[in-house]
Amino acid sequence: MKTILIVEDSATTRALIRAVIEEIGDFETVEASSGFEALKMMPLQEYDLIITDINMPDINGLELINFVRGNPRYSQLPIIIVSTEKSEEDKKRGIALGATAYITKPFKSFELQEIIKKTIGS
Secondary structure (H helix, E strand, C coil): CEEEEEECCCHHHHHHHHHHHHHHCCEEEEEECCHHHHHHHHHHCCCCEEEECCCCCCCCHHHHHHHHHHCCCCCCCCEEEEECCCCHHHHHHHHHHCCCEEEECCCCHHHHHHHHHHHHCC
């Protein structure tokens, strides 16, 4: 079973993303409420995918991506950004830092599911 780390400061949005993933099936989800919490959790378990927001307290999603891409252990780990930041500039910056995909909020369940399936299978 593949494991997805959801990094999002909004409990409601974390629950929504978890529900969308559970509809696909065969994935385990682990949740972090901040980038800092995610960094503390990463060495404790192997993840197949990170889904992260950008705007979070302490360490934001872009800083998290920068750390992940800079660490040889995680450098190939797929990362999907789910953010309210909608500009082309934001998307380009996220992809340039190493995000695998970028989806804006509010998102449609099937859109996120398709990106997850395309990124790590179903």
